[in-house]
Amino acid sequence: MADRDGSIEIIQREMTAFARRARATAARMHPELSLVSYTLLSHLEYQGGCRATDLAAHYTLDKSTISRQVGALEKAGLVERRLDPTDHRVHVLHLTDRGIEVLAQVTDARRVAFQERLAEWNGPDLEKFAECLLRYNDAASRGGMDIE
Known part of the structure; x- marks a missing residue:
């Protein structure tokens, strides 16, 4: 049991360091695109837009x-709201041409x-490594605790 606990402690410590480096790296990649903004734009691109x-x-x-995040992305001209063609009460977020360009540069x-x-x-x-990351994120998406 001690080996498992020690391994989990190392994983926790190293994932925290990874998250900190990821935020710092994102700031260097593009001055107006934080890690959060990047992940939101990536998701919008992957989904082809969403609410x-x-x-x-x-x-x-x-x-x-x-x-707040979407408002900042809209103000920066990276996303826009469009009426959902099947339900005009709903707005769907989409990348603008500039959003597509900036996301491609950062990616x-x-x-x-x-x-x-x-x-x-x-x-x-x-x-x-890829397999382990997929398993870890799959467990989180099924109700595991999100850790940052």
């Missing part, structure tokens, strides 16, 4: 937090940074 309430549910954030820069950091890892190690 603000869907973003709040997906990231388990308060609606007011999402509202490319992030990809290069990950490739550099993982350059010395072999294929099986990368596959195992």
Whole structure:
């Protein structure tokens, strides 16, 4: 049991350091795009647009937090609200052309940074790491505690 507890302690400590580095790296990647903004834009791109309430549910954030973040993204010209064609009472968030461009720039820069950091890892190690991250995030999406 001590080995398991020790491993969990290391994981907790290292994931905290990873999160801090991710925030700092995001700030260097693009001056107007925080890590939170990047993740919201990425989700909007992946989903082809979605409602603000869907973003709040997906990231388990308060609606007011999402509202502030979306407001800042709108003000920056990165997202826009469009009426849902099937329900005109609902607005769906979409990336603007500028939002698509900025997201692509940051995604490319992030990809290069990950490739550099993982350059010395072999294929099986990368596959195992990817598998572990998928399992961890799947457990969190099924009701596990979100930790930042």
